[in-house]
Amino acid sequence: MRSLAIAELCRFGLRDYRGIWALVWRVLTALSVLLLARAASDAWGQPNRVAIYGTTLDRDLALASIVVLAVLLLIRNYYGLALEPLQRAIAIGICFICAVDVIGNTIKRELYTGYLFGWFLTSQKSLWPILRPQIMRVNDFWSTVHLVSFMFSMGIWCYALRKPLPAPSESPVLLPANVYREMSPAINMRLATFNDRLVELLKP
Amino acid sequence: MNDLSIVILLALALSGALLWLLIPKRKASRADASSLHSDLNEALPTARHYAYFRQIRQALSAADSEYLVHNAPPHVAQQALRERRAVARRFLMGLHEDFSNLARLGRIIAALSPEVSHKQETERFILGLKFQILYALVWLRLSTGNLPLEQLEHLTGLVGRLAMRLDTAMTEISALSAGRLPGRLGA
Numbered sequence: 001m002r003s004l005a006i007a008e009l010c011r012f013g014l015r016d017y018r019g020i021w022a023l024v025w026r027v028l029t030a031l032s033v034l035l036l037a038r039a040a041s042d043a044w045g046q047p048n049r050v051a052i053y054g055t056t057l058d059r060d061l062a063l064a065s066i067v068v069l070a071v072l073l074l075i076r077n078y079y080g081l082a083l084e085p086l087q088r089a090i091a092i093g094i095c096f097i098c099a100v101d102v103i104g105n106t107i108k109r110e111l112y113t114g115y116l117f118g119w120f121l122t123s124q125k126s127l128w129p130i131l132r133p134q135i136m137r138v139n140d141f142w143s144t145v146h147l148v149s150f151m152f153s154m155g156i157w158c159y160a161l162r163k164p165l166p167a168p169s170e171s172p173v174l175l176p177a178n179v180y181r182e183m184s185p186a187i188n189m190r191l192a193t194f195n196d197r198l199v200e201l202l203k204p
Numbered sequence: 205m206n207d208l209s210i211v212i213l214l215a216l217a218l219s220g221a222l223l224w225l226l227i228p229k230r231k232a233s234r235a236d237a238s239s240l241h242s243d244l245n246e247a248l249p250t251a252r253h254y255a256y257f258r259q260i261r262q263a264l265s266a267a268d269s270e271y272l273v274h275n276a277p278p279h280v281a282q283q284a285l286r287e288r289r290a291v292a293r294r295f296l297m298g299l300h301e302d303f304s305n306l307a308r309l310g311r312i313i314a315a316l317s318p319e320v321s322h323k324q325e326t327e328r329f330i331l332g333l334k335f336q337i338l339y340a341l342v343w344l345r346l347s348t349g350n351l352p353l354e355q356l357e358h359l360t361g362l363v364g365r366l367a368m369r370l371d372t373a374m375t376e377i378s379a380l381s382a383g384r385l386p387g388r389l390g391a
Contacts (some may be wrong), residue, residue, distance in 0.1 A: 012288065019315070019316075019319045033268060063214070066219060078329075079314065091222075100216075106212055106215075172316065174316050174318045177319055179313060180313055180320060184328075185324065187330050188327050195335055197339055198338035
């Protein structure tokens with residue numbers, strides 16, 4: 001669901017700007033694939049225990065969500081296409097949940113692979129009665145933190161949705177394609193010349 | 205620093221950056237919106253600082269410096285040279301603004317174009333980064349007195365030509381985009 005929400009945030013408002021959308025979706029898709037692959041490989045490297053594997057994957061996916069959102073916002077800011085208040089609130093909510101997930105899952109994973117690792121080993125069966133309450137406490141605490149963060153984000157979203165949604169704005173009318181074809185290289189050439197002069201200034 | 209600290213710090217830094225990006229920058233947003241609602245020429249003054257080119261060239265001329273060094277008392281000459289450097293720095297800041305406006309024009313055209321070239325966009329992005337680094341270096345050298353002021357003349361000459369070409373381009377785009385601009389770019 002979170003991934004779908006992020007995908008919709010990426011699509012929202014940008015798809016009308018066909019030129020940059022064609023560029024942006026490729027960049028974001030490539031980035032997402034890269035981050036997912038990294039999450040999978042990171043989780044793959046963990047000890048063969050479902051809990052540790054799941055926690056690592058959760059953490060990396062949350063981190064990937066934050067990175068994708070950050071890149072999306074950087075691109076939007078770069079092109080001067082700010083998010084609307086509702087979408088901004090949704091992004092803030094997702095960002096908050098993801099940040100809490102990353103921090104919480106990292107701490108949990110450290111405990112699972114360190115102090116509580118005996119819980120996952122049949123050779124340490126004798127320790128299980130001692131470790132059980134601690135495992136339960138960790139899980140309960142993490143569930144509470146996760147729930148509170150989710151409620152907080154839900155609060156942000158509800159606040160943003162307190163008013164009826166505005167009517168969808170009209171799609172922008174784009175410039176003829178030849179304007180970009182003619183102007184963009186000219187502008188880049190000028191910018192490059194400007195840089196060349198700065199380099200000349202710096203020569204001893 | 206262990207894995208735990210690194211990941212937590214990374215998450216906090218990324219979230220902080222994300223929230224910073226999400227904070228609406230009123231001034232910037234208004235500028236973007238107005239740039240497309242009203243006349244492009246008004247919203248994107250591409251060479252505002254070039255208007256002072258002649259005065260700046262006079263103030264930075266080598267002849268003036270020499271005259272000061274030979275005829276004014278040393279402390280007066282020093283003071284005058286310091287002030288001239290301060291003027292040069294402010295002018296450099298102005299040129300930075302002109303460069304930024306030109307780059308922004310490029311981005312707006314890209315945003316409003318039905319197709320863009322990834323090569324052009326990447327190139328502009330890299331040029332922008334390169335400019336920021338070079339600008340910082342020139343600024344540093346100017347501040348430390350390692351850059352002869354006369355060299356700025358070449359730069360201002362370039363901006364002058366840029367201004368003329370850009371004004372023509374802006375007029376063409378204004379004509380092309382009259383009545384076709386989007387309602388809420390940057391809103």
